[in-house]
Amino acid sequence: MDAEITLRVDGQERTVTVDTRTTLLDALRERLGVTAPKKGCDHGQCGSCTVLLDGRRHLTCLALAVAHDGAEVVTAAGLGGDEGLHPVQQAFLDHDGYQCGYCTPGQVCSAVGVLDEVRAGHASHVTRDLDAPPGLDDDEVRERMSGNLCRCGAYAGIVAAVRAAGEAADRTAGGAA
Template identity: 70%
Template sequence: MSQPLHTSHIDLTVDGDQRSLDIDNRLTLLDALREKLGATAPKKGCDHGQCGSCTVLVDGRRVTSCLTFAVAADGMRVTTAAGLGDADTLHPVAQAFQDEDAFQCGYCTPGQICSAVGMLDEVKSGAPSFVSDDLDAPPELTADEIRERMSGNLCRCAAYPNIVAAIGRAADR
């Protein structure tokens, strides 16, 4: 029996575990993760791609999962903040967030951490940002550069100074 036209079968690797789903084509990656797979790290904040609390890594690149259809991630590796590090050791970015007290209520923290991991990989690859002085030179990770690259992630508690410090600390590790 064939599937209805508005559904698809997808395979994802979520936080290292192979998962298969039959989903409505209109389902967002965020809703697939939270409602179908029980992943609670990505949060539904604005549901419009404006706050970044739903940020996850898809094949290593940061995406706002509330704006990404789950079918677009078929066959890809999805990493949430819960999938970074392991049971005994925090990921270096998560450890830096803890060391710098870079959270208050913690709602945005999983998205902030995933975004920071993706952003640090972008910096390592030499990708410039809007505030990069020289587009051909390797980016220098200044506080302004961190703030610009993390501008898609909002924190209602205004823990920004500590978030910037945590990302700087993680970059130095």
């Protein structure tokens, strides 16, 4: 059975007809030509397909497109703007947070989500003091980014990039997360 859905992808409203069994990843890549989210494992284990879905990081290979009719989807390609790269994208460049680049769009979207979660005060499994605002030390970054795998092993650069973007956001926001 087919269904017509509308998605706002990287700021542009898009309408597409999909089979009701179509994943959001396949709708984006194969029906709408949006190739920033990558198909890695297709089982929700690698994070290559991560996007920001209605403001939160989400694995698109595990989501049915019809369940997200009307949703706002932001991919790594839609993060920057007329003024240039998003601060997380710039941090990945500055800290060599990539090698082959296949996982990078998912890593970047996940990092943006991580920073939003920290700013909102959400604790992680390794947060030491649940009464204090969460910090962003290496352990926190590793735990929060653990759903995004890098076959090349660029983890040191990824952790450095996420921390640098978080610190830059702190300076800009006057110390909030």
